[in-house]
Amino acid sequence: MIKPNLAVDVAGIRMKNPVTTASGTFGFGSEYAPFVDLNRLGAIVVKGTTLLPRRGNPPPRIVETPAGILNAIGLQNPGVDHFIEVALPYLRQFDLPVIVNIAGDTVEDYAALAARLDGVPGVAGLEVNISCPNVKKGGLAFGADPDSAAAVVRAVKGATRLPVVVKLSPNVTSIVRLAEAVVEAGADALSMINTLLGMAIDIRRRRPALANVMGGLSGPAIRPVAVRAVWQVYQALKVPIVGMGGIVTAEDALEFIMAGATAVAVGTANFINPRATTDIIEGIERFLVEEGVSDIQELIGAAHMS
Amino acid sequence: MAVDIPAEVVQQEQVGPGLYRLSLYAPQITRSAVPGQFVYIRCTDNLDPLLRRPISIHGVNRGRGELFLLYQVVGKGTALLAGKRKGERLGVMGPLGRGFTLPAPGQRVVLVGGGIGVAPLVFLGQELVQRNNQVCLLVGARSAHQLPVGKEGYTAPFELAVATDDGSCGHHGPVTDLLEKILAGEGADMVYACGPRGMLRQTASLLARYDVPGEFSLEERMGCGVGACLSCVCKTAGKGGEPLQYRRVCVEGPVFPAEQLVWD
Ligand SMILES: Cc1cc2nc3c(=O)[nH]c(=O)nc-3n(C[C@H](O)[C@H](O)[C@H](O)COP(=O)(O)OP(=O)(O)OC[C@H]3O[C@@H](n4cnc5c(N)ncnc54)[C@H](O)[C@@H]3O)c2cc1C
Numbered sequence A: 001m002i003k004p005n006l007a008v009d010v011a012g013i014r015m016k017n018p019v020t021t022a023s024g025t026f027g028f029g030s031e032y033a034p035f036v037d038l039n040r041l042g043a044i045v046v047k048g049t050t051l052l053p054r055r056g057n058p059p060p061r062i063v064e065t066p067a068g069i070l071n072a073i074g075l076q077n078p079g080v081d082h083f084i085e086v087a088l089p090y091l092r093q094f095d096l097p098v099i100v101n102i103a104g105d106t107v108e109d110y111a112a113l114a115a116r117l118d119g120v121p122g123v124a125g126l127e128v129n130i131s132c133p134n135v136k137k138g139g140l141a142f143g144a145d146p147d148s149a150a151a152v153v154r155a156v157k158g159a160t161r162l163p164v165v166v167k168l169s170p171n172v173t174s175i176v177r178l179a180e181a182v183v184e185a186g187a188d189a190l191s192m193i194n195t196l197l198g199m200a201i202d203i204r205r206r207r208p209a210l211a212n213v214m215g216g217l218s219g220p221a222i223r224p225v226a227v228r229a230v231w232q233v234y235q236a237l238k239v240p241i242v243g244m245g246g247i248v249t250a251e252d253a254l255e256f257i258m259a260g261a262t263a264v265a266v267g268t269a270n271f272i273n274p275r276a277t278t279d280i281i282e283g284i285e286r287f288l289v290e291e292g293v294s295d296i297q298e299l300i301g302a303a304h305m306s
Numbered sequence B: 001m002a003v004d005i006p007a008e009v010v011q012q013e014q015v016g017p018g019l020y021r022l023s024l025y026a027p028q029i030t031r032s033a034v035p036g037q038f039v040y041i042r043c044t045d046n047l048d049p050l051l052r053r054p055i056s057i058h059g060v061n062r063g064r065g066e067l068f069l070l071y072q073v074v075g076k077g078t079a080l081l082a083g084k085r086k087g088e089r090l091g092v093m094g095p096l097g098r099g100f101t102l103p104a105p106g107q108r109v110v111l112v113g114g115g116i117g118v119a120p121l122v123f124l125g126q127e128l129v130q131r132n133n134q135v136c137l138l139v140g141a142r143s144a145h146q147l148p149v150g151k152e153g154y155t156a157p158f159e160l161a162v163a164t165d166d167g168s169c170g171h172h173g174p175v176t177d178l179l180e181k182i183l184a185g186e187g188a189d190m191v192y193a194c195g196p197r198g199m200l201r202q203t204a205s206l207l208a209r210y211d212v213p214g215e216f217s218l219e220e221r222m223g224c225g226v227g228a229c230l231s232c233v234c235k236t237a238g239k240g241g242e243p244l245q246y247r248r249v250c251v252e253g254p255v256f257p258a259e260q261l262v263w264d
């Protein structure tokens, strides 16, 4: 059989396969370059970037839970200028669409970030993080309220010509309502899910395990929640979805695609297996061959057909 | 350059209560490993526990391509590791992190290890002896049977002194007492330490008092092990009077200059 087509298009971001990285789990790419050929990824989504450098939360920032981890990094990053001057030139040497994850404290921050990144060579799109559970201002404060979320998206769309992917939180009553609000406001694509708000107690110290008290749950433990979110949003809206949450294997990734995701992002799994992304790409290709499917497009939302 | 390889267990040996010495065949790692670096190990093929476990490089035999680890069973991951037998394979990433900076040949150095913290210092001591440094290793433990190295019959190519909390072997008291005696007496050009936070903190204040430079190897909870996730940070004084900053133990460490660390 001829090689199946794996290429997908997410709101104008052309990916040679549907696999990208989840923001915050793959740094700026160079960290994983000894282990993975970055040219093979469908795209890379870099660590959350803010206007000014951020110090982040005190340690401990991570705790292992059953089939998952809780993290409270607090968006530590060197700021957007450093990203543009140092991280981006490195990434430009690869044949790899770069999606920049942006986060702000205010609507103006998001707009300024979008404007700063507009037209910068090597940036293929923006992912707007309105779903970080680990910062006091911004983050979830925007992502849990449809009106605030829409205001951020309008401001970002007004400041850039880049494709805008909006990253949604599962920590809401109805993810579909949020999705509708941000698509109405101009989102070109949606990504989901960010981490689930959670907590663990260190019983020996009788204290919360994380210095930040609460953190975001990721990893295999959240996969069914994430698949459900993709399913519901796909059913309600016609917009490309980047699905993520607990993807470890190609089979996991295919669940998201069949639920309605055009592309998938691999996060926590990189920590376990630094080649998780490329292993998943190979696994998806094998699956297509085994099932006699010539184009990955045939599988997007396939589970919805009756 | 760091690699991720399936490394075969050459030998697993219990050397004390819950204490193990593991030898792995990993020539791609031993080739470039330096003292202070660590490996990141997958203790299971399934997802429980999910994360890898960081363990310091305790020694290498470059000729045979063997990597030595010395570890203490404290939970699920290390218990699984202790169950691995000769011939089994483990996913091992390494060598990771920034190792110790080596002193000028001939200088007199003191190594201070608290409990299992002595693991990377033995590798360092072996390398330093080869460079004609005068090396003294101080090992602290709760009691004699919990000593990871330095029990009766242990031979090292360098000077060694022991301290135990219960006095069952060597000096009766904290290992930092031994360090203070040296610093107040013959002195040292450089001090390297690894161990519990309290011991490091005490060591830091002794170094400041006697104005001796030092480097400490730190432990923090890790996610990726390669600098990508910002989970493993420790608090450091900013460079050149800048404000405090969090730095990644897995890539900017695990070894840090003592004077850069902030203890709160
Ligand atoms: C750079 C570095 C080098 C190390 N070298 C050695 C060594 O040579 N020998 C040795 O015995 N131990 C060493 N440790 C500590 C070792 O990593 C932990 O004892 C081990 O991760 C515990 O795993 P567990 O599943 O048995 O325990 P659990 O307590 O069940 O582990 C739960 C979680 O906490 C993490 N964790 C627990 N204790 C520590 C710790 N002290 N440091 C970092 N993470 C921890 C685990 O990795 C895991 O994610 C080192 C740690 C670091 C960071």
Ligand SMILES: Cc1cc2nc3c(=O)[nH]c(=O)nc-3n(C[C@H](O)[C@H](O)[C@H](O)COP(=O)(O)O)c2cc1C
Residues within 6 Å of the ligand: A022, A023, A024, A025, A047, A048, A049, A071, A073, A075, A101, A129, A132, A167, A193, A194, A195, A217, A218, A219, A220, A222, A244, A245, A246, A247, A265, A266, A267, A268, A269, B223, B229, B231
């Ligand atoms: C350590 C860590 C840091 C993260 N940082 C960010 C971030 O900066 N911005 C963001 O939008 N999401 C961030 N996330 C969320 C992930 O991108 C992803 O949405 C989530 O982890 C679920 O996917 P996973 O289960 O495959 O990890 C982070 C997750 C982890 C584990």
Ligand code: FES
Residues within 6 Å of the ligand: B221, B222, B223, B224, B225, B226, B227, B228, B229, B230, B231, B232, B233, B248, B249, B250, B251
């Ligand atoms: S463990 Fe991920 S940055 Fe250190």
